[in-house]
Amino acid sequence: MRMIVDRTPLSTTLPVDPELVKLHIRLEEPAEYPEIETLIRTATAELEQAAQIALLHQTIRVNVIAPEDGRYLRLPIGPVRERPTVRLEGSGFTDFGFMPGVRSLICWGNAFHARRPDHVEIEYRAGFGGTMAHVPHDLAQAVMDQAGLLYQMRSAWTEKPWRHTSPHLSRIAARYRGVAV
Incomplete structure (x- = not known):
């Protein structure tokens, strides 16, 4: 399986x-x-x-x-709150369940396995909201x-010596990504 992901911001904020x-x-x-x-x-x-994740709304x-x-x-x-749009081999597809959240899931129905597609397109809106007021404090x-x-x-x-990420960013990113020890 190969997954190609494209993000388009919906806000310039x-x-x-x-x-x-x-x-x-x-x-x-x-000011300087x-x-x-x-x-x-x-x-x-x-x-x-x-x-x-997407901090502010983005089309994924x-x-x-x-x-x-x-x-x-x-x-x-993530996070994803609204049901995504799915296309199999270029045609609309609706036989799937959806579990919203920071780590959202699509649950394929029987029709997905019957069709055995070679290409799936998924489009959805991700993000905590449209303004900085929606960004969780730990992420800010x-x-x-x-x-x-x-x-x-x-x-x-x-x-x-160059440290690429702050320790706080690493810890918070791991939590949102779902890494656990």
Whole structure:
């Protein structure tokens, strides 16, 4: 099975307040760092990738090539609250159950196994909401921590060992991804 995932943001809003990020990274003159939005967007992309989530609403398009015969398919990006649209070999398909949540599942009906498709297309909306007010606090904190790390290491490529993600981002991303010990 091969899964190709495409994300399209439905909002241009930032998931955290730039002024809070400036305070978090302890800028002495917050107005002097106009690139803060770039740091926030980069930190957001890193968190979304690591946690397999969408902070703000996004349209997710999934192409599954040679799907497995199992009864379930975990949607790659969450959270998902609304039933996705599914197409098999280009035709609409509705014989499936849906379990919403951060780690959503599609439960294939008997018709899926009878058709044994080579290609499945799934489209859905993922995300916690349309504004920064909808982003859970722990995820907002992870974005701010990662933005702080990016700011701190912006010109120190050879002076210090580079840590790619903040410990907070790693821990929170693992929780949302479903990693457990």
